[in-house]
Amino acid sequence: MGTEANREHLGTSDEAGLGGQVRSAVGLLYRRFRSERPEGTLGDTALDVLTWLHKHGPRTLTELSEDAHVAPASMSQSVNRLTSAGYAVRTPDPKDRRKVLIGTTPEGAELALATRARRNTWLDEQLHALSPDDQRAIARACELLRDIAGA
Amino acid sequence: MGTEANREHLGTSDEAGLGGQVRSAVGLLYRRFRSERPEGTLGDTALDVLTWLHKHGPRTLTELSEDAHVAPASMSQSVNRLTSAGYAVRTPDPKDRRKVLIGTTPEGAELALATRARRNTWLDEQLHALSPDDQRAIARACELLRDIAGA
DNA sequence: CACCGATCCTTAGTATACCTAAGCACCCTG
DNA sequence: CAGGGTGCTTAGGTATACTAAGGATCGGTG
Numbered sequence: 241m242g243t244e245a246n247r248e249h250l251g252t253s254d255e256a257g258l259g260g261q262v263r264s265a266v267g268l269l270y271r272r273f274r275s276e277r278p279e280g281t282l283g284d285t286a287l288d289v290l291t292w293l294h295k296h297g298p299r300t301l302t303e304l305s306e307d308a309h310v311a312p313a314s315m316s317q318s319v320n321r322l323t324s325a326g327y328a329v330r331t332p333d334p335k336d337r338r339k340v341l342i343g344t345t346p347e348g349a350e351l352a353l354a355t356r357a358r359r360n361t362w363l364d365e366q367l368h369a370l371s372p373d374d375q376r377a378i379a380r381a382c383e384l385l386r387d388i389a390g391a
Numbered sequence: 392m393g394t395e396a397n398r399e400h401l402g403t404s405d406e407a408g409l410g411g412q413v414r415s416a417v418g419l420l421y422r423r424f425r426s427e428r429p430e431g432t433l434g435d436t437a438l439d440v441l442t443w444l445h446k447h448g449p450r451t452l453t454e455l456s457e458d459a460h461v462a463p464a465s466m467s468q469s470v471n472r473l474t475s476a477g478y479a480v481r482t483p484d485p486k487d488r489r490k491v492l493i494g495t496t497p498e499g500a501e502l503a504l505a506t507r508a509r510r511n512t513w514l515d516e517q518l519h520a521l522s523p524d525d526q527r528a529i530a531r532a533c534e535l536l537r538d539i540a541g542a
Numbered sequence: 543c544a545c546c547g548a549t550c551c552t553t554a555g556t557a558t559a560c561c562t563a564a565g566c567a568c569c570c571t572g
Numbered sequence: 573c574a575g576g577g578t579g580c581t582t583a584g585g586t587a588t589a590c591t592a593a594g595g596a597t598c599g600g601t602g
Contacts, residue, residue, distance in 0.1 A: 258530055259514035265533040268540040270421045271460050283558050309422050314560050338568045338579045360410035366539040367409050374535055381532030382416040384525055388517045389419040434587045465589050489550040489597045
């Protein structure tokens with residue numbers, strides 16, 4: 241098997257610390273995920289929001305923006321995309337009319353499920369091919385890194 | 392393939408997909424890294440390219456775009472940002488004048504080093520606070536995921 | 543040698559996603 | 573009910589990515 245195949249990728253930094261490795265892996269994966277996105281679909285973030293809403297029920301905009309670690313204004317735009325595509329609705333909170341509750345429409349719920357299944361197929365296949373130990377390492381790493389990202 | 396098991400209960404879906412966890416962790420980290428970027432700096436990708444060039448020497452545009460898994464046109468733009476900021480130069484390849492070799496300027500090299508150090512400080516600190524086992528898990532996960540991203 | 547397809551790069555136009563700044567609407571308290 | 577704080581939105585700007593289209597150069601073939 242010894243062809244030249246040991247290709248490095250942009251962002252790979254062998255001699256850098258663990259931080260560099262994490263950073264490069266994240267960048268690579270992010271771009272890869274982005275390119276996996278089928279055409280004519282909602283963006284990455286919008287879909288994440290939809291999935292989140294589907295899973296956790298209606299949320300205010302501020303809550304969503306905090307969950308995703310983006311500014312409220314950014315989240316507002318993402319929600320705009322969802323609502324104008326008919327996948328989410330804004331409802332004024334009856335108890336505090338400054339707030340707006342964002343929830344999925346039936347179409348949105350369906351899309352969330354469908355997309356999620358399709359979206360993770362490739363990735364899950366790759367992951368299932370790994371040893372149980374490696375899978376555990378990845379699960380653990382996700383947990384830890386999610387904490388770090390949220391810190 | 393069936394994906395029969397994707398029935399969702401509001402709440403946690405940890406065993407519903409390692410893929411989903413990876414995806415969400417990556418998204419969170421990516422945004423976090425992005426927000427760490429000091430203002431008035433080059434973008435993430437541009438900086439990655441600069442670091443890459445600094446480490447591996449001049450490359451053609453196509454090579455760069457393949458390494459980063461982006462279209463050549465996208466890479467051309469990123470390189471534009473670098474060149475117009477004075478951190479990289481384009482040199483026609485003497486052997487094949489269709490090609491253009493991209494290399495760093497001295498300023499670019501310096502920036503690559505400086506940025507790299509500064510950039511990973513926060514992340515390295517977080518990672519150092521983890522147990523050795525956890526650090527190993529993350530290192531392993533990066534390795535595996537990098538392979539998957541490049542596949 | 544002249545032509546032609548393939549290759550490399552660039553520019554143009556479009557879309558997503560993020561930010562800050564600014565402003566409106568609403569709530570609560572004094 | 574006036575003022576200050578909170579929640580959301582819009583406006584304007586940057587970075588990154590894509591596709592489409594065009595210019596330049598190379599290599600092979602008649």
